[in-house]
Amino acid sequence: MTLTAVAITVAVLTHAPNASAATVTFTPVADTYVDNSSTGTNFGTSGQLGVDNSEVKRTFLKFTVSGLTSPVTAATLRIHVDDVSGAQSSNGGTYRAMTNTSWSETAVTWNVQPAIDGVTLGSLGAVSRNTWYQINVDALITGNGTYSIGVTSSSSDGADFDSRETGGTAPQLIVTTGAAPSPSASPTSSPAPGDPVLVGAGDIADSGSNDTRTAALLDGIAGTVFTVGDNVYPNGTASDFASFYEPTWGRHKARTRPAPGNHDYNTSGATGYYSYFGASAGPSGRGYYSYDLGNWHVVSLNSEVSTSAGSAQEQWLRADLAASSKPCTFAYWHKPRFTSGSNHAPNTAIGPLVQALYDFNADVVVAGHNHQYERFAPMNPSGGLDTARGIRHFVAGMGGAGAYSFGTIQPNSEARNTGTAGVLKFTLHANGYNWQFVPVAGQTYSDSGSGSCH
Structure with missing residues (x-):
């Protein structure tokens, strides 16, 4: 040189x-789950969100997206596993859009639950305790508005995720906008x-x-x-x-x-x-x-x-x-x-x-x-x-x-x-x-x- x-x-x-580009993170305005072994119980204030097929548990998430001034270019849902049976669960659930966005987390029970009736957004395979996972939800998030996501599982080897009540490990919706x-x-x-x-x-x-x-x-x-x-x-x-x-x-x-x-x-x-x-x-x-x-x-x-x-x-x-x-x-x-x-x-x-x-x-x-x-x-x-x-x-x-x-x-x-x-x-x-x-x-x-x- x-x-x-x-x-x-x-x-x-x-x-x-x-x-x-701008990236904005939203936390749920509502989240809860239902359990077919407790058909009249509301879990809206629980620190966990259950997903399982025996007993059957379904999770519901609702986000309000606001303040966006440019088109959405990407959207990701991040969730944190709180607990699983054993070292790892074989199934972290299937994530689907929902048309119902008016449900209340303190009113939902197994007997009174919104339909999980929209397009499939993605699925998780094996998940581990105390770990973050993410699902691409580009197909759902189109701009400002309120969105619901339902989570089900066909496996009896379920998982529990952290709810919004946990604070730092609450679910996150990460939205990217603009060029x-x-x-x-x-x-x-x-x-x-x-x-x-x-x-x-x-x-x-x-x-x-x-x-x-x-x-x-x-x-x-x-x-x-x-x-x-x-x-x-x-x-x-x-x-x-x-x-x-x-x-x-x-x-x-x-x-x-x-x-x-x-x-x-x-x-x-x-x-x-x-x-x-x-x-x-x-x-x-x-x-x-x-x-x-x-x-x-x-x-x-x-x-x-x-x-x-x-x-x-x-x-x-x-x-x-x-x-x-x-x-x-x-x-x-x-x-x-x-x-x-x-x-x-x-x-x-x-x-x-x-x-x-x-x-x-x-x-x-x-x-x-x-x-x-x-x-x-x-x-x-x-x-x-x-x-x-x-x-x-x-x-x-x-x-x-x-x-x-x-x-x-x-x-x-x-x-x-x-x-x-x-x-x-x-x-x-x-x-x-x-x-x-x-x-x-x-x-x-x-x-x-x-x-x-x-």
Whole structure:
């Protein structure tokens, strides 16, 4: 790589309110179930919603959708399993539209129940306790209005779901409206046709709704998706990936090049992570690998295994960088070398990897771990300002998990935000790059700029 001066321009973008999709989450205005063994009993205030065929239990959900100003482009029902018989139920029910939207949850009993008479929306197979599942309900939700969904099962191996009375695990109707997001390019440099895009974040999928909203951003951004660890909460199990990551960021799995985080390693050996991503995560159990995008060499590293000088990873990184013929280098991993976050301090253990990247004139590093966004000026491995050949560091832990606060602001921190979920988009030019923080619909924080390769 040749060594040249770095030219940096920073601009803040304002997004046109109608340019991107909006995602809104609704909870039921009514939900209940009926049981043929208690024909006169009303279960409207129960914390559970039963689905079974022996005893026969049927569930009813009602949502009022309001405030939409653009056409509906997608609708998803999310439900949370409270209890099953044994480790798993073989059947989570069949979900159908209903024409009756006037029923009251405190009046419905087995003897007095609305008909489940509409089109079939979808079905669930085996379900597990304390797990989220989702059903595509595009065929039902067409705009503002009130909608009813009935759930039945042909299996005697039933399941109980959480009702609206439970609060945080109540059913959710997630509605997306408007055109797909199309973030505008930074005004400092326009992408040339064919310039690759690298877009992503870390600290992503849990039982909340922000991961759904950041996944909706990816729907409208072409390119390679990166993750900077803690892909799924709480423990990186196969079940966590199936319940939380797969329904959201999972639809972009085929174009995703991930990095692992400490929550992924809460499962021994991060076996859930490596099994889910397969070859896209590099050699199983190692967690570091590289690939090329246009004029860029991209390195995904693993902050959860040894990063010391002389470690297998550090030696691999130096050999990998020495072998690259690309003029620009981009690296990412989970635990940040530099951060102003209050929950996790700057990670000095990752220093030998930063030193190796600096020695080979790398340009950009992205990490996560603290659930917020932060951008630093180009720095040397000790954190000193270095506009000649320093690496620009980003913290992009705003992929969906709950936000963290800032503590002591570190030297050379140029931009910060917490509480805005989003993704970080890089357009990789032949000899430079643009970055852009893209917020989820309804939030306004933006940060963008450009830099040159060394």
